[in-house]
Amino acid sequence: MKILKKAASVALMASCAMSVAFAASAETTKLRIQTHYAPETASGQLLTEYVENIQEMSNGEIEVEMFYSSSVVKSVETFDAAATGILDCDATGGAYQTGKNPAFQFVGDIMGGYATPVQQLSWLYYGGGREAANELYNKYDMQLVGWIVYGQESFASTRPIAGISDLKDWKFRSPPGMETKIFEKLGAKPIVMDFTEIFTALETGIIDGADASGIANNVGLGLYDIAEYANYPGFHSMPSDHVACNKEVWDAMPAHHRKIMEIAIGDIALKSALAFEKKNAEAVASLTKKGITISEWSAEDLQTFRTAAQETWPEFATTPEAKALVASHIDYLKQLGLVKE
Numbered sequence: 001m002k003i004l005k006k007a008a009s010v011a012l013m014a015s016c017a018m019s020v021a022f023a024a025s026a027e028t029t030k031l032r033i034q035t036h037y038a039p040e041t042a043s044g045q046l047l048t049e050y051v052e053n054i055q056e057m058s059n060g061e062i063e064v065e066m067f068y069s070s071s072v073v074k075s076v077e078t079f080d081a082a083a084t085g086i087l088d089c090d091a092t093g094g095a096y097q098t099g100k101n102p103a104f105q106f107v108g109d110i111m112g113g114y115a116t117p118v119q120q121l122s123w124l125y126y127g128g129g130r131e132a133a134n135e136l137y138n139k140y141d142m143q144l145v146g147w148i149v150y151g152q153e154s155f156a157s158t159r160p161i162a163g164i165s166d167l168k169d170w171k172f173r174s175p176p177g178m179e180t181k182i183f184e185k186l187g188a189k190p191i192v193m194d195f196t197e198i199f200t201a202l203e204t205g206i207i208d209g210a211d212a213s214g215i216a217n218n219v220g221l222g223l224y225d226i227a228e229y230a231n232y233p234g235f236h237s238m239p240s241d242h243v244a245c246n247k248e249v250w251d252a253m254p255a256h257h258r259k260i261m262e263i264a265i266g267d268i269a270l271k272s273a274l275a276f277e278k279k280n281a282e283a284v285a286s287l288t289k290k291g292i293t294i295s296e297w298s299a300e301d302l303q304t305f306r307t308a309a310q311e312t313w314p315e316f317a318t319t320p321e322a323k324a325l326v327a328s329h330i331d332y333l334k335q336l337g338l339v340k341e
Contacts, residue, residue: 004277019168027061029257031245034067035083035091036195040278041220043150043241044068045274047091049266057260075195076176082112082246085316089143089245094133098177100140103321105177107144109239110180110329112309117273119336120168120238127192127332136321143250144258146265150276152234156218156227157209158202162295164304173210178309178316179237185308211237215287216279224287230294231310235302236309253306270272308341 031053037044070092072258073081080098082090095108105111107129113118123129124147137144155161159170167188174180174190183190191207199208203226212218215232223249224230243265250258284294317326334340 009020010022026080027254027257029058029062029064029089029253030065031249032065032067032072033089033091033243034070034072034078036070036078037068037091037217038220039068041213041217042275043148043217044220045123045188046148046268046272046275048114049271050264051263053267054260055263058257059282061254062257062260067317070196079140079244082093082244086244087246088249088290089145089243091241091243093239093241094244095175095177095239097322099210101319102178102190102316102319103136103138103319103325105316106313106322106325106329107136108177108242109179109237109315111237111294112306113329113333113338114238114336115338117132117151117269118209120149120240120275121147121269122129122336123329123332127335128328130323132328136325138247140320141247142244143247145245145250145261146269147240147242148265148269148272149238149240150214150217150272151238151280152214153211153213154218154232154234154280155209155211155239156202156223156232157229158205158227159208159229160293160295161209161229163297164279171206172209172210173201173212178213178312182305182312183310185312186305199223199226201204205333216276218284219283220288224290224292226323228291228292230287231297232280232294233296235297250302 019296036048037046039048051066053060053063055173072087075092076096078092080096093108094104133144161167164186167186170188172188173193176192180190180192193201196211198210199222202210202223209227210223212221212223215230218224242336289296313326317323330339
């Protein structure tokens with residue numbers, strides 16, 4: 001009996017010692033992350049899943065305070081807020097930072113290039129994109145963790161938007177960057193405004209339409225409660241939403257925390273591409289039933305847009321970083337047969 005008690009005591013002491021050792025070795029990473037998406041949107045829900053995944057996969061070692069709908073700073077200011085320590089990570093997109101360097105356009109939304117999320121993610125992971133992008137991000141004290149590409153975006157409009165001719169004098173919300181140049185060439189009047197201002201601007205007639213997001217996200221934002229017209233499938237824009245973190249914060253994280261965040265973003269990227277195939281189809285069916293006019297652009301009009309976009313790439317690539325990224329994309333697009341030799 002004494003032997004059994006002694007053995008039990010030794011086992012208990014060993015167990016306590018292991019628990020103390022684990023507690024001492026466990027490291028905690030606390031992150032404050034902001035996104036421009038509302039939690040009710042499909043993209044907001046996927047980011048919520050991402051946060052839950054990294055917390056669970058790290059056994060609670062990674063703790064995240066998530067801010068939705070640009071509730072701390074404006075969408076375009078999220079990157080700087082993370083770089084300067086107001087936040088830790090940015091879950092918006094690189095295209096918001098074209099004012100710093102036009103190169104961010106080509107890691108945020110190349111426009112008129114890739115046709116599917118898989119093709120665009122392929123450049124990031126297998127076309128040298130991740131390394132090229134981080135050369136740019138690191139210059140601004142940030143680290144690209146990964147992309148979420150949900151697919152081609154659709155417009156919301158209070159005017160018909162069935163083809164190129166409808167762009168004449170069409171006032172629409174545009175994100176900053178190359179998009180304004182492309183659509184000005186096609187006769188539209190882009191107005192740059194923050195993502196969070198779109199609904200009010202449509203409601204008050206400041207704009208006729210908006211480039212906001214994919215059609216399912218647009219439904220989540222309530223845009224078709226005001227706008228009676230849409231286009232689908234989308235064609236003009238396929239932004240790469242990113243998760244990017246303060247470089248100093250990133251480098252200080254344990255290696256296994258960094259790996260968890262990288263792997264988890266790849267999982268959400270795949271789920272996003274798959275989920276939006278379904279969610280967009282459901283949104284189109286619902287909107288059609290509601291009486292929203294949804295137009296599919298002709299092959300001729302689509303080619304007119306692609307030509308205008310691809311002609312604008314070199315015009316916008318005015319820095320060495322931007323030129324290098326455009327060259328990288330073009331080389332890879334040629335491999336995919338999307339740009340002719």
